[in-house]
Amino acid sequence: xxxxxxxxxxxxxxxxxxxxxxxxxxxxxxxxxxxxxxxxxxxxxxxxxxxxxxxxxxxxxxxxxxxxxxxxxxxxxxxxxxxxxxxxxxxxxxxxxxxxxxxxxxxxxxxxxxxxxxxxxxxxxxxxxxxxxxxxxxxxxxxxxxxxxxxxxxxxxxxxxxxxxxxxxxxxxxxxxxxxxxxxxxxxxxxxxxxxxxxxxxxxxxxxxxxxxxxxxxxxxxxxxxxxxxxxxxxxxxxxxxxxxxx
Amino acid sequence: xxxxxxxxxxxxxxxxxxxxxxxxxxxxxxxxxxxxxxxxxxxxxxxxxxxxxxxxxxxxxxxxxxxxxxxxxxxxxxxxxxxxxxxxxxxxxxxxxxxxxxxxxxxxxxxxxxxxxxxxxxxxxxxxxxxxxxxxxxxxxxxxxxxxxxxxxxxxxxxxxxxxxxxxxxxxxxxxxxxxxxxxxxxxxxxxxxxxxxxxxxxxxxxxxxxxxxxxxxxxxxxxxxxxxxxxxxxxxx
Ligand SMILES: [Zn+2]
Ligand SMILES: [Zn+2]
Numbered sequence: 001x002x003x004x005x006x007x008x009x010x011x012x013x014x015x016x017x018x019x020x021x022x023x024x025x026x027x028x029x030x031x032x033x034x035x036x037x038x039x040x041x042x043x044x045x046x047x048x049x050x051x052x053x054x055x056x057x058x059x060x061x062x063x064x065x066x067x068x069x070x071x072x073x074x075x076x077x078x079x080x081x082x083x084x085x086x087x088x089x090x091x092x093x094x095x096x097x098x099x100x101x102x103x104x105x106x107x108x109x110x111x112x113x114x115x116x117x118x119x120x121x122x123x124x125x126x127x128x129x130x131x132x133x134x135x136x137x138x139x140x141x142x143x144x145x146x147x148x149x150x151x152x153x154x155x156x157x158x159x160x161x162x163x164x165x166x167x168x169x170x171x172x173x174x175x176x177x178x179x180x181x182x183x184x185x186x187x188x189x190x191x192x193x194x195x196x197x198x199x200x201x202x203x204x205x206x207x208x209x210x211x212x213x214x215x216x217x218x219x220x221x222x223x224x225x226x227x228x229x230x231x232x233x234x235x236x237x238x239x240x241x242x243x244x245x246x247x
Numbered sequence: 248x249x250x251x252x253x254x255x256x257x258x259x260x261x262x263x264x265x266x267x268x269x270x271x272x273x274x275x276x277x278x279x280x281x282x283x284x285x286x287x288x289x290x291x292x293x294x295x296x297x298x299x300x301x302x303x304x305x306x307x308x309x310x311x312x313x314x315x316x317x318x319x320x321x322x323x324x325x326x327x328x329x330x331x332x333x334x335x336x337x338x339x340x341x342x343x344x345x346x347x348x349x350x351x352x353x354x355x356x357x358x359x360x361x362x363x364x365x366x367x368x369x370x371x372x373x374x375x376x377x378x379x380x381x382x383x384x385x386x387x388x389x390x391x392x393x394x395x396x397x398x399x400x401x402x403x404x405x406x407x408x409x410x411x412x413x414x415x416x417x418x419x420x421x422x423x424x425x426x427x428x429x430x431x432x433x434x435x436x437x438x439x440x441x442x443x444x445x446x447x448x449x450x451x452x453x454x455x456x457x458x459x460x461x462x463x464x465x466x467x468x469x470x471x472x473x474x475x476x477x478x479x480x481x482x483x484x485x
Contacts, residue, residue, distance in 0.1 A: 038315065041431055148312075151311055201303070207272075232271070
């Protein structure tokens with residue numbers, strides 16, 4: 001992911017706080033938590049507030065890996081993260097709990113904002129914006145997992161891949177799938193076959209929609225069906241492909 | 248496809264058997280009513296449909312959304328909007344992929360409102376009423392007496408005590424009658440928050456350095472309970 005770069009050079013004073021950076025760094029986590037709670041309360045009541053204490057708590061949690069600071073941030077910002085997820089519209093259809101999304105979003109955020117990358121987030125607003133993106137990503141992954149499940153017949157899902165795999169496995173699997181696609185490509189004779197196979201299996205489209213998208217290439221839906229039947233017949237007789245699918 | 252002659256579903260029960268295009272249309276959900284009716288009755292033709300469904304499922308399993316950017320890459324597009332050039336390869340893919348367009352729209356809708364820029368609308372205010380208390384022997388510094396307040400069905404008990412050196416005033420309180428979590432207790436003086444603390448699991452809280460003239464506010468998700476009478480209580484100490 002790319003990160004927003006600091007828009008101004010680091011100064012003695014915190015970019016967002018009226019408190020000196022040195023002073024913030026010396027505060028105990030307990031004091032910071034107390035100040036954060038008060039500043040946050042001012043925010044909720046529309047009063048002038050200082051986000052510097054919260055930013056420092058994020059720094060303690062993400063750079064110094066302070067568990068107490070992380071615990072406060074998780075507890076304090078969980079309702080906010082849940083509100084972002086709930087208002088997304090996709091929430092109710094995913095069948096997941098709000099808690100699932102909150103935990104996943106924070107986990108993603110924790111992994112992405114390493115001590116080295118923290119400098120790219122000079123304000124509380126930039127940190128929260130990134131947390132918001134992480135919440136969005138976990139919603140998208142969940143929606144994708146669901147559309148995946150709807151797209152595949154049950155028997156292929158059971159012994160097939162789970163949409164939620166580890167990043168390393170995911171990369172390996174992607175390589176394997178790309179090799180598979182390259183092989184399929186060698187079995188196709190022309191542009192019409194490539195369009196039908198790509199749209200049917202990569203994009204998950206039905207013949208009717210494929211024709212609507214490419215009326216220049218096909219005379220009618222019937223021709224899309226003919227092409228699809230020919231390709232599927234050829235692929236189903238292909239021993240090498242059967243071997244690859246059995247893996 | 249299908250070399251299962253001799254099995255129970257080897258022959259079509261009601262010839263002519265469905266041709267390959269009809270079976271394919273049925274699997275893709277675009278066949279006529281007559282074709283589905285035939286498949287209901289005929290295990291031979293239904294078996295051919297099942298083989299085709301399985302092959303298509305296997306192909307989709309390998310290929311479905313193979314070239315779609317990850318959610319992280321979509322998020323980077325949104326970040327890039329504000330901080331740098333867009334990845335042309337990903338942008339081109341999105342232009343031709345309705346699924347990614349809808350993913351991106353979903354992501355954009357989540358980040359559309361700045362995360363923490365505008366405070367929520369003003370809270371509905373409920374004033375807690377003091378409740379009569381049982382006669383006491385008079386308070387001492389070591390055993391502060393407790394005052395009771397009520398706001399609807401919620402009950403609040405408060406006690407003040409002196410502490411520390413130099414002497415400060417500490418407010419201890421408990422809110423009962425709600426299962427709500429995420430409640431914050433704040434001392435307010437001249438309309439400004441002086442200090443705040445979250446209520447613990449048992450609904451209890453402690454606020455130190457209570458200034459003269461302060462009122463207590465307990466903020467719940469949709470309203471606040473204000474104990475104005477704390478001012479009168481404080482007069483006894485200041
Ligand atoms: Zn039949
Ligand atoms: Zn896509």
